[in-house]
Amino acid sequence: MTTTTIAQPSWQLQRNSFGRLVLTDVDGVAHENVIPVRAFPVSAPDHGLSLVSSDGHELAWIDTLDELAGNARKLIEEELASREFMPEIERIVSVSTFATPSDWTVQTTRGTTTFTLKGEEDIRRLAAPALLIADSHGIQFLIRDQKALDKPSRKILDRFL
Known part of the structure; x- marks a missing residue:
């Protein structure tokens, strides 16, 4: 199976009775348990997606989610949302101590939560x-x-960087 770059999708995407994605390619071959994988999940989440078979082979490449019509895009977004859980911190409410391990209370896109930071090495710099x-x-x-981030959050964060 070769990788397909999509202008207008030449394949169909649907869910089977178990809720798994099934990609039917241009030749009519059904690929069960297809997994969407983002190439750049943090820096460009809506650009560069691969639809991968259960054995790890790329079945289709999607340059951008915008090029997909309603149902295929909806299915891919649902699958990604169920697999990816990466809340975005909007504000650091408090930390228990400026030494590690420390408990952080943060406001995220998924609500307020508390977690334990084991060490400063658990804070990784990505693309600035x-x-x-x-x-x-x-x-x-x-x-x-x-x-x-707001000024108090940046001040707390600076103590750990």
Whole structure:
């Protein structure tokens, strides 16, 4: 199977009775358990998506989600939302201590939560000005733009960077 670059999709995407994605290619071959994978999940989440078979082979490449019609786009977005959980930190409410491990209370796009930061090495710099913070359970929290945080949040964050 070769990789297909999509102008107008020459394939169909649907869910099977188990709720898994099925891609039917131009030759009529049905590929079960298809997984959408973002090429750049943080820096360009809506650009560069691959539809991958259950054995890891790329079946289709999507330059941008905007080029997809309603149903295919909806199915891909639903699948990505169910697989990806990366709340974005909007504000740092408080930290228990400026030494690690410390408990952080943050306001995210998914609500207020508290997590434990094991060490400063769990704060990773991405393409400026983004940061990725991993809690003690491996959940990733994104700060898309540290300069966009309010002043108290930036002050707390600076103590750990």
